[in-house]
Amino acid sequence: MKQSLQLKLGQQLTMTPQLQQAIRLLQLSTLDLKQEIHEFLESNPLLELDDDELLHNETPASIESKSTDNSVDSNSSEEARVESEWTENIPEELSIDSSWDDTYQSSAAVSDNNSYEGDGDFESRNAPTESIQDHLIWQLNLTHISDRDIEIAYAIIECVQPDGYLSISTDEIWESLAVELEDLDIEEVIAVQHRLQRFDPVGVCSIDLRDSLLVQLEAFQNHPLYKSTHNLIDHYLPLLGNRDFAQLSRKTKLKDEALKEVVDLIQQLNPRPGSVIDADDTDYVIPDVAVKKRNGTWQVELNNDALPPIKINETYSAMATTSAVTTEDISYIKTSLQEAKWFMKSLQSRNETLLKVASCIVSRQIDFFELGEEAMKPMVLHDVAEEVGMHESTISRVTTQKYMHTPKGIFELKYFFSSHVSTASGGECSSTAIRAMIKKLVSDEPAKKPLSDNKLAIILADQGIQVARRTVAKYREAMNIPPSNERKRLI
Structure with a gap:
């Protein structure tokens, strides 16, 4: 070319x-x-x-x-005069798209060994965060058990997820340990797991939610509704998750007041025990x-x-x-x-x-x-x-x-x-204000019959704010408000 x-x-x-x-x-x-x-x-x-x-x-x-x-404080007029003499040749501005080094030698060069790494808060910036495994191992080291049980405990702790639950079943843990430990029985693994479940936080190393809640419930054995609560967690936990209180009342033979006390007791338990140890x-x-x-x-x-x-x-x-x-x-x-x-x-x-x-x-x-x-x-x-x-x-x-x-x-x-939504009167309403209205309506809704997204849209329309049901659902989810079927309460 x-x-x-x-x-x-x-x-x-x-x-x-x-x-x-x-x-x-x-x-x-x-x-x-x-x-x-x-x-x-x-x-x-x-x-x-x-x-x-x-x-x-x-x-x-x-x-x-x-x-x-653009001047330096001085103790005398003489210092100010001297400064003006040697700074008069410094340009007010550099040329466009130039760099410091094009005009001056760099004064910001600092060796790697002497570089500044922080603002003095060294401990908070460099302190190691504790994971749920670290917390359990620390307690394990303070526990008097055999070397065989310690090896089993380490294998179980390695399978604990950040939420506190095991990532695999106890059968799978037993199979992986049976290769190294002779005559290992599944009951030994389960026994060590039960001991770890009583570590802090109580309920860790559990297989599922039911198992964890039952372990945590042991602290309330003197509660008058302990047996009813244990029965609900053991057999009807899915109904509680769906907030089907009518079915729960029939199955457990508890009246609304007693059922509410049982639900309140369960809400004192932690469904994610590992969250207590936050490594973030x-x-x-x-x-x-x-x-x-x-x-x-x-x-x-x-x-x-x-x-x-x-x-x-x-x-x-x-x-x-x-x-x-x-x-x-x-x-x-x-x-x-x-x-x-x-x-x-x-x-x-x-x-x-x-x-x-x-x-x-x-x-x-x-x-x-x-x-x-x-x-x-x-x-x-x-x-x-x-x-x-x-x-x-x-x-x-x-x-x-x-x-x-x-x-x-x-x-x-x-x-x-925030964006705006047109009102019936020809004005505008911000999306932030609409979210606040939805939050207020949800907080004032009937306990046994929460407002659906469609009903919330109708109420807002009556106030002159035209929003679609899917828009209400989007705002509700953004505020981490569960749907109506999950907001149902007894009283």
């Missing part, structure tokens, strides 16, 4: 390094951003924690306002903004303790003027100073955007804060983007993994966005 030169016109999105950094910080959660700040503090000597701000508990907004001057890591939430009502007005404030206050290190910034510093050191200090200023400016921009978007959300959802979920108004990203003068993608970033502390609880900012 013959080579040739061609001239083409095209468009592409270009961003400065500052904008790229600002966008990246904007989409980080508070916990991730806190770690990002600590990593930057470790890699850039020109940035340090502002201990004075920590002592005086000033708000993040006041901290950020100090960073907008806990997710912590730090609110980014707080909403309070003062003098009849709802006000939005940034969380004072969400992020550590930072400032420019005066000692290192002044080192560029000393004779002992080489040209290479001066270049490094200039690079680090500019990166520190840009980082602080990006943090300021993030907080300003977050505060602006949160204030807009609160102003549009005043009825929610005054009256509750049923008064939530429909709102989409475009509505907020148009009001604050930003792109929808920016609103999406600033509302993801950002949380608001309100008198009604802590909510993710995305919680306040």
Whole structure:
């Protein structure tokens, strides 16, 4: 193929390094951003924690306002004059689609051996989580049994699932052990299993729900309805699962009051005993903004303790003027100073955007804060983007993994966005408000005759909200509300 030169016109999105950094910080959660700040503090000597701000508990907004001057606090006018002399050649912005290394040597390079791995909370980040097997083995080591029984117990514990039940039957466990242990009888395996079932949490190592509940019920042997409860679990558990109380009453010969006491006793037992030992890591939430009502007005404030206050290190910034510093050191200090200023400016921009978007959300959802979920108004990203003068993608970033502390609880900012359903009067009702109405109707429904999805749709239609039955079912399932046949209660 013959080579040739061609001239083409095209468009592409270009961003400065500052904008790229600002966008990246904007989409980080508070916990991730806190770690990002600590990593930057470790890699850039020109940035340090502002201990004075920590002592005086000033708000993040006041901290950020100090960073907008793009100047370093000094103890004398002479230091300020010297700084202006050696910083005047630092450009205000880098060229578009360039990187830090194109203009400066990287000041963020840290060796692998000295890299910062966390925010100081070493124990919580690195502590091993305990599984149900670990918990059972710990108890087994404190139990005085023979070596043969210990080997059987280990085989059983290995088959325990996270919910506490065995993944295979005792017969299969016996068959796998019979190869290694001579003259092993199935009764030996069952005996060890029964002993493990009394470990904490009681009911683990069971084959099925019936077996686990009967073991847990042993703690209530002095209860006056123990025998009736044992009989129900042993023979009529499927009827209880289907909430067929009429059949249960006939089969067990119990009246409604006594049957209700039996059901209440069963509900005190744990159908998933292994869930008590939760090996999953806990997710912590730090609110980014707080909403309070003062003098009849709802006000939005940034969380004072969400992020550590930072400032420019005066000692290192002044080192560029000393004779002992080489040209290479001066270049490094200039690079680090500019990166520190840009980082602080990006943090300021993030907080300003977050505060602006949160204030807009609160102003549009005043009825929610005054009256509750049923008064939530429909709102989409475009509505907020148009009001604050930003792109929808920016609103999406600033509302993801950002949380608001309100008198009604802590909510993710995305919680306040919902689609709308047209009402009979020509207005609009948000899907969040509809879910709240469904939840209220279910909580007030008759105990013996719960409302079906179709009946809920009819009641909402009578209130002027036209929703299909399948839509009601979708909202109900999203709120983890069981269907009507599973919500039936005796009283």
